[in-house]
Amino acid sequence: MPRRTATLLASLLTLIALLCAGALIPVPYSEMSPGPTVNTLGKHKGETVLQITGHKTYPTSGHLNMTTVRVTNSEYKMNLVEAVYGWLTHDNAVVPHKTLYPDDKSADEVNQENAEEFSQSQESAKVAALKQLKKMKELDIKVGSHIVVGSVFKGGPAEGTLHAGDAIKAVDGKAVHSPSDVAKLVTEHKAGEKTVFTVIPAERVQAAEKAHKEPKGAKNITITTVKAPQEERAIVGIEAAVDYTFPFDINITVNHIGGPSAGLMFSLGIIDKLTPGDLTGGEFVAGTGTIEETGKVGPIGGISMKTVGARAKGAKFFLTPEANCATATRDIPDGLTLVKVSDLDDAVTALKNIREKKTDKLPSCPKS
Known part of the structure; x- marks a missing residue:
């Protein structure tokens, strides 16, 4: 066999061996990619996303899409070839496995934490939307609030006596008005001392909420x-x-999605349904961002994959948390306009400019 042919054959066999080895060698990485988007004004899996009863609602058009990131599950073992391919793929991101699934938490704990964040973001979105409607002089609605037992730690002294959902009225006879009040009053004790919680059982709280x-x-x-x-x-x-x-x-009927990043879009969807006229003017707007009860919009993860996913579905405008602008502008999908927002006021004003075709007034993310 000629030397050159032998060399080429040896090289080819070496390459094949390396590829085979790479396909078998696990690496401590996970992959993130663009996930599904859901129009908060429409339906998801056959169900209306925002269902409002007990108050007048109005027809809507256009899109106010929440966006998501798809991640590999905790048990998935990525190999070297997949990791390299992921690094080279434009729309995906390969990140250390512990970024998504920390070593000190089980997969179930991570999933539970994401579910709780998603649930809390829905409540914050409702409060922020109703406060914004009051600020806009559209509706003057009172929202009641109370401090509750959010969770009970297994093996702790409260297990079996306090339950998630119990309303906490006082600790040691002193009224509480925030979660930090509860912690402060408990820590005034020394370990081994008794403290008295004045609570309303969860079932009574749930009955009151229904009424x-x-x-x-x-x-x-x-x-x-x-x-x-x-x-x-x-x-x-x-x-x-x-x-x-x-x-x-x-x-809010969207299920099997975790984390708090849909808060902003839920708030806008609620505002649109409770006010006459279209908030979007029929345009396709997507976005992301956590929302606080005050209306402040916070940053999220995976912004680049969310913009890609939104544009792929047809979005023309993307409401972007101010703190995410620097990352989002590194690779903007063609045909997508990033709109910088720091609170619900910014988002509502941006939508007004979009529906009035005054896009030159939109606050854009500065390019990094």
């Missing part, structure tokens, strides 16, 4: 504090949170 009333029927529960792990402070093993009572029903 759109403030919950009643409080009772006192005594709990012995313990020392916090690795800290010199007393705890009872709960996490306090804020719950809201709305004067009518707003249900």
